[in-house]
Every structure is written in C-alpha cells, then in structure tokens.
Amino acid sequence: MEIKLASWNVNGIRAVAAKPEWQEWFAQDKYDVIGLQETKAEKEQIPEAIVNKEGYESFFASSKVKKGYSGTAVFSRIKPLSVEIELPDPEFQGEGRIVHLEFEKFHFFNGYFPNGGAEVLDENGKPIKGEFKRVPYKMGFFDSFFKYAQELRKSKPIVVCGDFNIAHHEIDLARPKTNKNTTGFLQIERDFLDMFTSAGYVDTFRHIKGNEEGHYSWWSYKMQARAKNVGWRIDYFFVSDELKDCIKDASIEKDVFGSDHCPVNLTLEL
Template sequence: MRETIEIISWNVNGIRAVAEKGAFEWIEERRPHILCLQEIKALPEQIPENLFNSRYSSSTVNSALKKGYSGTLIASTLEPTHYDTRADIDLLSEGRIVEHHYGNIVLLNVYFPNGQKDEERLAYKLEFYDRFLDYCQSLRAEGKSIIICGDVNTAHRPIDLKNPKSNEKTSGFLPIEREWIDKLLAHGYIDTFRHIHGDKENEYSWWSYRFSARSKNVGWRIDYFFISEDLAESLEDAFILQEITGSDHCPVGIRIAIGSLR
C-alpha cells in the first residue's frame, strides 16, 4: 500500500529566533509528515519544548561543536529504522547532517558548507561535496533509495538566481560549484523542483537581508530536494513556500508516494 507523505526542508537561521517570532505556526496548519531544518544554531537542550505541539514522535538533532553555529534537525511522524550524523563526511563536527532510514529509503538532511569566507572554506565545501556524493553512491550500491534535502549553498543554473552575470565569480555560483550539481544529477539524481516545474522563473529560496532583496525578489534558489531516479515515478509535487517568513531562507518541499516507509 502506497502512502503520500509531505517532507519540508527549511534553513531557519536560528531555531530559537524563529520560535520567538512565532514563525513556526504555519507548521501546525500544514502538518508535514517530516520536517528537516538546517542552521538551527542550538544544542538539543536549547530547543524550545513543544516547539511543534509534540506532533512529531521522532526527532534527531545534530548540533555543531561550536555553540550557536550550524546544526541540523529532523522531526518526523514516522519512526526511523536507523539514524546517523555522518561524522565521516562532516569532518569538522559542524552538525551538518542528519540521516534517517525508513525501510529501504534514506533521507539525508544536509546543511552544506558556505564557501564565501575564503579559499580554505571553499576547498572544504568542495571536499564535503565529494565525500557526500561518494557516500550516497555507497548507499545506492546497497540498493537504497535516496532523498536529499537542505541548503546546498549553490545555485545550479542562471535561472536559479536573479543576477547570474554579476555573481559568476562569487562562491555559490562558481563554475566549479555548479559542476558538482551537474555531477550529482549525472550520477542518477533528480532536482525535484525542475522535474516538476521545468524552467519556471523567479523561484528562489534565499534572499539577502540587504537592499530589500526579498521584497524585490532578488534571490537565489540554493535549497533543494534531490531524489534518486528510482523514486521519480513516486514524486507527486515539489514546491517553494516563498510566502513563509522568519528566516532569510524560505521552506521547500516535496510530496511523494511511497510504500514501506514505516
């Protein structure tokens, strides 16, 4: 029996700040089956109790070693059969991955590194990309189906940001970063939003806090859901919730019909 579930991913840029703004209220109305958050910037004990009115029976938090930095969380109505935080990929213990297994499906919630600080961080970002893809391929070799979500910190194509020409030399739109997404897709993964919506324009998930960028929709699409090709026929929808505020990112999500998740 197949069940359609909704999974939503959101870089909250501080879970406590978003909670204080009351910016999680929409979750109680929408009720996604699985919620994946990035950049929570909190230890487990710092996350407000009953943040989602205890709707989620299972939650996994991966906090960064550095306090108030990075961090990821999965809250789920489904009990995972296994979970991990992949320290072998996140070598600097920055809390960048939460992995849940639901039967034969592996959900990877990832906050990929930002390469804008300096050349050293850009190099780490690219190394992280490669370690991550190698790991995904090892899962595929085991016969696993894969769902990847999170802040990839790279816009793939010119259509994925408002001003591609002026950002060609900016980390987040460098050719070498974009080539990694090409490589990911060539290895048998699907950009779910483009799969559903084709070349729909002006669809972004991040806006600078400067220059009224969000009100002008001068943004970047850097938050993604990728799925392995074997799940393509199960994908029912992919969306960007641009109306949701509270962070410099907005949530993105998919609806997918899958059996044997429980």
C-alpha cells in the same frame, strides 16, 4: 502511500521560535518529515515545545567545533529504522551538518552543506577574484557525501534535502552575470551539481516546474532583496532516479517568512 516532506533553513531556531510566522508554519501537521538547517543550537537550548512536537520524533545534530553555529534537525512522524548523525568521514564531522534517517523505502538526508567562506586576500590585503577560504572544504564535504550516498543507494533509494549553498543554473538566481565570481555560483560548485544530477539525482522542483523563472528560496536581508525577489534558489530536494516516477509535487513556500530562507517541500507517492 503519500509522503510529504519539508525543508527550511531557519537561520537560528531560537530566534525564529519567537516569530509568529514560524509558529504558524511549525504548528501544521501536514508534513511527515521536516528537515531544518542552521539551527545554531544544542538540543538542550531549543524550546521544549519544538523538541517534543506532538506526533513526531526529533533528531538533532549540533556543532561541536563552534557553539551557536551550523546545526540540523529532523522531525519525523515515520519511525526510522536507524538514525545517523554526521557523515562517516571524521574529516567532515563536528559541525552538525547532516542528519541521516533510514526508512523502509529510502534513505533520507537532511543537510546544511558548507558555504565558501570569506574571500582569500592577496599579500596586499585585497580580495582575490573568485577565491574563497572554505571552498576546498566545501567541495570535499560534497564529495564525501556523494560517495556515501552512492554506497547506500545500492540498498535503497536516496532522498536528500537542505541548504546546498549552490545555485545550479543561471535560472536559479536573479543576477547570474554579476555573481560569476561569488561563492555559491562558482563554476567548481556548479560542476558538482552537474555531476550529481548526471549520476542520477533528480532536482524535484525542476522536475515539476521545468524552466519557470523567478523561483528562489534565499534572499539577502539587504536592499529589500526579498520584496524585489532578487534571490537565489539554493535549497533543494533531490531524489535518486529510482524515485523519479514517485515525485508527485515539489514547491517553494515563498510566502512563509521568519528567516532569510523560505521552506521548500516535496510530495512522494510510494
């Protein structure tokens, strides 16, 4: 059985819904499961045509602590056995960052993982090099997610997609040397992905593409970064090692516009 999955940080689902690029992409029915991140909306605020995409069930997590912030959604043609919104740990609930579907063959997580936030300022109001306000929360969130995924993995494999807000290796961003002290490429953040992959989670894109350079999924809106391909690969599909031999294809849809991110996808042969 072939299953096709897609993931896209849409940077505001209400804004992207008006864009032809999004409309064309979302109208496709080639994906069995679609994960969206940074939806920035309550379900009731999202156009009905999106919520009720023909042939799909939809599931939404929205931020309760701050309106118009964060948020995730999943659209699935495969009926899940169960659905869970947010992580079990109350400390990391409220921002609508996780939608978890249990399917017959695997657990599926769609995540919009936290970014590091604004820089920490010293007593003179100047940024402290390499220190960011939300990095401790971000790393705690990752730790909570990892522990939960490992517990669920005892019963069946894990598939996780989404915006991880981390570029793992130097090959995963255009300008690594100038971003050593930028959140998203801090060593503590990269160390998590080192640990994650060492624990048996496969970066499906690298599994297929190897060390090909120039592949990114996010570009700043500034300085014509996308046109120049000065980007970061921070959107991923990981699968636990039990599914490694099921990875048929993984790619980045760099020519799909509408957001500062582009979709990434995965095909599994189960």
